[in-house]
Amino acid sequence: MSVIVLIGAPGSGKSTVGPLLAERLGEEFVDVDARIEQVEGRDIPEIFLVDGEPYFRQVERRETLAAIEHGGVVSLGGGAPLDVEVGKVLDQVCVVWLDVSARTAADRVGLKDTGRPLLGGQVHSQLVRLMKERRAVYARPATIRVSTDRLTPDEVVETIIAEL
Ligand code: S3P
Secondary structure, three states: OOEEEEEOOOOOOHHHHHHHHHHHHOOOEEEHHHHHHHHHOOOHHHHHHHHHHHHHHHHHHHHHHHHHHHOEEEEOOOOHHHOHHHHHHHOOOEEEEEEOOHHHHHHHHOOOOOOOHHHOOOHHHHHHHHHHHHHHHHHOOOOEEEEOOOOOHHHHHHHHHHHO
């Protein structure tokens, strides 16, 4: 089975667009963050708190590689493309980068986000920092880039399908 991998910062719309795109294409959908929570039997903040980020990244790498191998439409966690092994695999598959400004991402995530440990209490400033660090990492493997700031989820799906 072929695979389409959605990457981008937290708040870029991966978890919203992924299921819509999968439905339009008649493919399976996997959200790797949700998959990690399922196999671990606890949520991501708890994994970070109890076992730390290096442990989370190890599980994330394993589940990301397995999901891409399985195929369909796969939404990655925002930090997954930074992993060297994941990066190598992304170079060989269809990658859609959902690009977003820090302002829009912060509005979507919400100021009181508690599900993303890396954002802490300072959602906007942390997103500015993350995006500065990661822009090139998202851009490098991207087959398609969609700027999502002014698009609805359905419009993002139509834009992706038009470019596939
Ligand atoms: C992270 C993003 C989160 C989640 C974890 C770490 C990151 O996923 O994997 O909190 O490093 O950017 P989303 O991009 O779906 O928010």
